Amino acid sequence: MVDHTVRSFDAELEQLDRHISEMGGIAEKMLADAMDALATMNVELAQKVIATDVRLDALQRTIEDMAVRTLARRQPVAVDLRDVVGVIRISADLERIGDQAKNIAKRAAKIAGESRIPRAVIGLKSMHDLAATQLNDVLDAYAQRDVERAKAVWNRDMELDQLEDSVFRDLLTFMMEDPRNITFCTHLLFCSKNLERVGDHTTNIAETIAYIVTGASLPGERPRGADSATSP
């Protein structure tokens, strides 16, 4: 009887993990598609991303309901409790990452008709490459419950902040060169903020992994690059 109960709890945790994996995969694809839509002015792809966000939100609610029911029924303690609390947090961060992708897609649909400045989009691509790598790494770290790998993601977020600063400076330069660039570059500025926030949520997931495994958070303030709220 006890064995059966333990296996049931493990089975519920495994199901929650599968849902987290599923959410992670959807969020990764949304981000890639949103950036693709932005770079190629593909309105249809942008709309597909916006529609997918509904699915992601529904999955997050499913995970949260299941986790809360597990808390109620299984009444876990210690590391099992942290596992379930961790799932609630991670699903919330993945849902927010999906929102950032959706916002990028909305802007892509909006500015598809505007005159583009290809060099302005290049900086954003670098940000996306790093953000996508970080997200992939942190999802792997979660699957492996690997704290060292989570710490590496946490530390690397500083690079994304630094990239954001240089994108900010470049976009400001384009705007000052020619007022006709202003609208387009302003939208790209917001996209760079969306990508920086994907990085923040990815770092939150890294912290949650450390919390699940060790019961403690990662030490100290998150490392920051050049202050991301400022430009030199």
Place this chain on the structure above:
Amino acid sequence: MVDHTVRSFDAELEQLDRHISEMGGIAEKMLADAMDALATMNVELAQKVIATDVRLDALQRTIEDMAVRTLARRQPVAVDLRDVVGVIRISADLERIGDQAKNIAKRAAKIAGESRIPRAVIGLKSMHDLAATQLNDVLDAYAQRDVERAKAVWNRDMELDQLEDSVFRDLLTFMMEDPRNITFCTHLLFCSKNLERVGDHTTNIAETIAYIVTGASLPGERPRGADSATSP
């Protein structure tokens, strides 16, 4: 013995509520001070806000630890379980609101030396007035467990999105009028985003109140004004 146990759980919930109240008050003050610092170019006040965020983050971790311990020890069910899960969520949203205030303060410190465009700051003040009212209302709604009041906050978020759109249009106009306005206005654009996000987190708190009281979320998509990711 049973009575004693029930009172202990109630006492823990009351303590959690007091902490939430405290967090709410700190977040409200940080927001007001950050906007004040921005409007009056008060670097010292901006730095005070930035320092206060550390205290807010610590309080959020305290609440979360206490809530998780309550889940483990009291093993609550039904509405009591939702109370505790709700506290975890609300403390996370209040911590994010504090982050938004801190980001506004950082920009205020950054642009204090720049030439100002008073009319550009006026739109932001309107956004802040509404965001501050919403936050205050939702904290009251939580203290009263008042779902109708929470719903009103949730519905009113659309006004904030509409305000953000008009601020966006105005700032774009100022930037196109004169390239020397671009840097200052770009920072204000980000501040308007910070305020819009305060509204989002306030709306999340409204949804959590509905979840605590009814076990269900607020119906349908959050009402949106003119799409906040776009400008006409």
